[in-house]
């Protein structure tokens with residue numbers, strides 16, 4: 102990949118990710134970013150080591166009776182019934198299809214992509230809602246080249262991970278692997294480049310709020326994204 106990832110989730114999110122305390126749909130976007138970002142892969146390894154060291158320090162120093170009861174452990178594992186549907190191993194690239202286009206996406210999205218639904222298209226934007234969302238709505242978003250999404254603010258958290266192409270907004274340009282995190286304070290007008298379409302993963306905790314234009318016309322857009 103020629104593009105160097107410039108926009109990262111930040112240390113607090115990575116810490117929670119490594120701890121396993123991040124909520125599932127946010128963790129999904131962070132995991133997919135990490136797949137694309139050697140910098141954050143290294144940071145996560147370092148954080149895991151650091152957290153491991155802290156756990157070691159917290160352990161009571163008691164060497165008596167510390168031998169694990171292997172036989173009980175093995176018995177309990179073998180007593181469990183085999184899984185009816187063992188998770189499938191994903192070999193080869195994970196791809197997303199939109200019309201005649203094929204996009205390769207991070208391995209972290211494999212299980213979700215398998216469950217993707219139908220694309221809904223509105224002009225030059227298409228949305229594929231994924232069943233991951235618990236508190237938040239997770240979807241794949243395809244935006245054709247030279248397309249602007251009307252200016253909007255956020256009622257909640259908006260996380261966008263670029264999977265192909267690029268997005269430009271008032272803050273700068275975002276390429277493959279870059280993660281944009283917008284909160285209710287942020288207003289932006291994202292658009293694609295004149296000659297390149299874009300695929301991204303979108304995680305939303307509340308519908309977008311469009312600021313400009315005729316509300317009556319933009320209302321269907323809110324349902325479209327959320």
Ligand SMILES: [Zn+2]
Pocket residue numbers: 106108109110134135138140141142
């Ligand atoms: Zn990163």
